[in-house]
Amino acid sequence: MTTLSIVIPAYNEEGAIRAVLDRVRAIGPALREAGFAEWEVIVVDDGSQDRTAEIVAAYPEVRLIRHPVNRGYGAALKTGFAHARGEWLAFLDADATYPPEALPELYRIACADGADLVVGSRMGRADSEMPLVRRIGNWGFAFLLRVLGGAPVSDSASGMRLLRREVLERLYPLPDGLNFTPAMSARAIYENVRMVEIPIPYRERLGQSKLHPLRDGVRFLHAIVWTVMTYNPARVFGMTGFGLALLGLALGASAVLWPGPGGWPFPRLFAAVVLVALGLHLFAVGTLFNYIVSLFHKRPIRHGLFGRPLFRRPLEHRFLPIGALSIAIGLGLYGWAVLARLTAPPFPAPWFVPAVSALMVVMGTDLFTAGILVRALAELSQRELRIQQDLEARPAMMPSAELIPQSRPLS
Template sequence: MSSLSIVIPAYNEAGAIGTVLERVLALGPAFREVGLEEWEVIVVDDGSRDRTAEEAASYPGVRLIRHPVNRGYGAALKTGFAHARGEWLAFLDADATYPPEALPMLYQIAQSTAADLVVGSRMSGRDSEMPTVRRVGNWIFAALLRVLGSAAISDSASGMRVLRRSALERLYPLPDGLNFTPAMSARAVYENIRMVEVPIPYRERMGQSKLHPLRDGLRFLHAIVWTVMTYNPVRVLGLTGFGLGMIGLALAGSAVLWPGSTGWPFPRLFAAVILMALGLHLFAVGALFNYLVSLFHKRPIRQGLFGRPLLRRPLEQCFLPMGLLGIALGIALYGWATLAGLTAPSSPAPWFVPAVSALAVVMGVDLITAGLLVRALSELSRRELQIQRDLAPDPTATAPTARPVIEAPTPLSS
């Protein structure tokens, strides 16, 4: 029989906690309708300085756990999860913004879809009183996670969820602050957690909000980007490098189309070359990081930059020839410029071609080094699988025919 633990983190919510608990405690009939007979309510008072703990303690059947000092939203949730008895875990805020009446529906959807995590989405078209600044911020974070994680998520920071307890081991570690939920969403994407979003209404909170848009927005951004970096670094570094390369190409195009009255704008062209080289370098570093994190996670290498493999051939087979080509182009460019007199002191920019050729050679060496490291890491990532394959018996091999054992005759005693 399934059981559910509802965890409510609370910090200075004396004015709203009573309303929330009354609505949660009235859910018994609705839970029984969806087949849930065992459920409990846990309030984690996170070092409140008002009467939040006393209000929660006045409701029979509510388990109250207190932090002596304020440790953060995520820390309160983790404390509640550690003390929960249910096979399923649910949580919502204590400020009356989320509708407790939606919990039976979220639980039922988790059961019917075999999901590990069901998220109440405030951004999916249902009635919402979310302030504009927070709505825009949530849209940005959801879009960022869609780009970096290739997951169609509408509300990465929702504070109302139902999840399977067994999924915690794959979702942890999670931060202690308000960035707990976006970090959970990002980890769920990369840990292949079965996640479902359900539209829910959202109301303006009772009392003063504890969310600081700029400070907590930066924390949300850090939680998403850093989580992606620990699973698929090339998505972050590669997209950054791709953006720099596009800026470099645009700068080079502007220099060719609109050179100005002074002739070739060599500084602008050199800046374009630098940006394109930096973009290629970031992609190479991201690919190396991908092999490192995949070696740690013991999972297949992620090469996707736009949700699918970027290169048809393995990276170790592409970096080496690209590096050799870069070195050859750098040397050839310098030789041609010398023969053409472009490096002479009387030329308009004698420094330009030598600088570009040197940069091409350096990038070529960089790519060759990256290719060698990627090849070594690729072999290391396949080593454990290869060991298992070598130790396993060959199913296609024919077993040798057993020969009768002939015992030597016992020698006669003299």
């Protein structure tokens, strides 16, 4: 028998909770027709100071769980999940914005597509009553998750979802606040949870909204970026570094093509070199971070700056020769500048070549050190595999520094 647990977090919702419960109670026949043999409704009162709990208590078929103090939206959902009995879990808000009538369709989609998590998207219908500010914010967060997660997402913060109980272990830990849902979406992508979205109607809430656009927007941003950082930091560091390097190249090109009336714009050229060096440094940091994350997870995870290899051999495996070349060029550049008397007047910018050469030496040292660490981490990542090979007297399948088990190339 398939059982559904519907969890409704509520905080000071006396004006809407009765209508929501009446609508949930009315979908019983549709749930049975969709394939549920049993279902339960759990309302978690998150420290309400109004009559929310009193109204819910008047519904004998509804399980009421009360927090003595307000702990947050995510905390209320986790409490409901912990007390739920169903193999399937669903949740929706208590403010009458989400349609409980869509739950049977969410389950049919889950069964048809073999999905672990079905999200009701508020962004897929023209009749959505979402306020413009929140619509723009939701579009921005969904776009960020598509860029950083590499998966199509239209509504990263939807508060109406259906999921298999068994995937909770892969989705946890999740935050206690309103950023519970964007963090869930980000983790679902990297935990290879099969997630699908279907458009649902969305209505303006009854009563005052608990969402603060600026404060909660910052929390949503933090939840998405930090979750991605714990799975694929090269995506965050690498894209930032790639952007800085492109900006540096553009700045350098503008200095060469349009130097201005005063001759060579050395400050602009130096800024371009600094930006390129910063970009390479961030890429190297992200690469090392990815290797560490791979060691922690010990299983296949999504890797890479753009989601697929750009080179036949991953770029981080070339850090040692690239770093050595950068050091050599920096030292050679400085020696040439001294011989050509470019480090003292009357050269218009005697500081420029020494500064650039020093930066290249530092950048080369950074890459050379990163290359050594990459090799060491690759050795550690294959330690268990090589121990097993030695115990079984089997030949090694690959050079130790070439691959991380169960990971994809980073670049």
